Structures are given as C-alpha cells and as structure tokens.
Amino acid sequence: MLRFSYLMVVLFNQSIMRKINRIVFHCTATTHKATVAGIKKYWKEVRGWKNPGCHILIQPNGIPVPLAHISQVVNGAQGFNHDSIHIFYIGGVDSDGESVDNRTPEQIQTQIFLGTAFHRMFPKADICGHRDLPKVQKDCPCFDVRTDLVPYIIGGDLIPGEAPLVDHPFFKLLQRLKSWSTEGLTPYEEKLISVFKEVTE
Numbered sequence: 001m002l003r004f005s006y007l008m009v010v011l012f013n014q015s016i017m018r019k020i021n022r023i024v025f026h027c028t029a030t031t032h033k034a035t036v037a038g039i040k041k042y043w044k045e046v047r048g049w050k051n052p053g054c055h056i057l058i059q060p061n062g063i064p065v066p067l068a069h070i071s072q073v074v075n076g077a078q079g080f081n082h083d084s085i086h087i088f089y090i091g092g093v094d095s096d097g098e099s100v101d102n103r104t105p106e107q108i109q110t111q112i113f114l115g116t117a118f119h120r121m122f123p124k125a126d127i128c129g130h131r132d133l134p135k136v137q138k139d140c141p142c143f144d145v146r147t148d149l150v151p152y153i154i155g156g157d158l159i160p161g162e163a164p165l166v167d168h169p170f171f172k173l174l175q176r177l178k179s180w181s182t183e184g185l186t187p188y189e190e191k192l193i194s195v196f197k198e199v200t201e
Contacts, residue, residue: 017071020122022084023115024076025149026053026130027092027141032060032102034090040067049075054088055199056114062106063191064114066198080133085125087114092142099139108149113170113192115153117177121200127153 028039036057043049052067053075059065068074076086089107094100103111115127129145131138143149173189176182180197182190 018073019083020070020085020118020125022080022133023118023122023125023127024080024084024086024130024133025111025115025128025141025145026076026086026088028057028088028090029092029099029140030090031093031095032091032104036065036090039090043075047075051075054086056087056195058087058089058107058110058114060090060104060107062104062110062188064110064195066195068199070199077130077133077136085118085122087111089141092140099142101143103143110192111149112152113173114196115149116170116174117196119153120174120177 028034030039036059039057040052043053047053051072051074055066055068055070055072055074057065057067070085073081074086075081076084076088089103089111091102091104091107092099094102119125119127127145127150129143130136130140132145173185173192176185176193177196180193182193185193
C-alpha cells in the first residue's frame with residue numbers, strides 16, 4: 001500500500017504542470033485605490049470563486065503579489081482557464097467608472113518582466129489581452145497588449161544561436177531565473193525574482 005501511495009504521488013507531481021497555450025493580461029476593472037485584500041474578498045464572496053481570478057496581481061507600485069501557482073487553474077477568463085496564465089494589474093477604471101489605461105510606469109515594468117519570463121518558459125504560448133480572446137466583449141485590460149507590451153516581451157527572449165539582446169531592460173535580471181540569486185539586486189528586483197520563483201517552482 002505504501003509503495004502504491006508513493007507511486008501515485010510521483011505520478012501526480014509529474015503531471016501537475018498544465019500545458020500553457022496563453023499568457024493573458026488583465027485589469028481588475030477598479031481604480032488604483034482597490035486593495036489586494038478587497039479584490040480577493042470580492043472574488044470569493046461576490047463572485048463565489050474558490051480559486052483566485054489570476055496567478056499574479058500587480059499593485060500600483062509595481063510590486064507583484066502571487067495568488068496561485070501556475071499549475072493551478074484560476075478564474076481569469078471563462079473557457080480559457082485550463083491552459084492559460086493570467087496576470088492582473090490593479091486599475092483599468094477611472095474615478096467615473098470609465099475604462100482607461102491607467103497603468104503606472106511601475107506596473108508596466110512588472111508586466112514586461114513577468115511577460116518576458118513566462119515567454120521564455122513557454123515560448124509557444126500566445127501573449128494577449130483578455131479582450132483579444134474569442135467572443136470576449138470587454139475592454140480589459142484597457143490597452144493593446146499586442147502592440148504596447150508584446151514587442152518589449154519578445155525583445156527579451158534569448159533565441160538559441162543568436163546574440164543575447166542585452167539592451168532589454170531586464171536582461172541581467174532574467175539571467176537570475178535559473179540560479180535565483182538576489183545578490184546585488186534592489187528590493188523591487190528581489191521581489192520580482194521571489195514572486196516568479198513562488199509561482200513556478
């Protein structure tokens with residue numbers, strides 16, 4: 001019985017990683033005043049979700065908050081959750097309730113880093129916004145991911161046989177994703193490394 005149980009654990013751990021076909025960016029459809037705790041409470045108590053709406057939530061100061069391991073299915077976009085990674089930023093709505101791209105420079109930088117890191121991990125995955133998914137009638141994430149974000153993400157890819165794109169803003173930091181070394185990094189950079197490790201390791 002013990003041997004059988006051990007075998008099941010091994011098999012489960014080997015199959016726990018999902019096939020990732022999409023890296024999807026979202027907004028929370030709130031102002032910047034929304035809090036992580038408030039958003040999580042809304043998902044659980046109002047929407048009735050057992051799992052969070054995303055894997056990583058980016059605060060206005062650019063600090064990412066890990067909410068789920070990427071092996072876990074979250075509630076990012078109905079019909080597109082089983083094979084997607086979902087990344088939210090707090091914002092997307094102004095004080096009048098209108099859709100707006102109100103990402104802070106810090107949030108944009110974090111989106112570039114996470115997008116590039118996940119792109120290197122899943123190079124065949126499509127990188128898109130929630131509104132780019134088929135039959136989705138929403139403004140989310142309130143900016144064009146393919147034109148405003150993807151060029152920076154693809155630019156950070158290290159293509160086998162080609163020279164590294166050392167001018168990418170996170171080139172040096174991306175090299176730490178194998179060693180997880182945080183020596184000499186700023187607190188912000190350390191947080192990026194630790195969060196990415198938490199949701200992927």
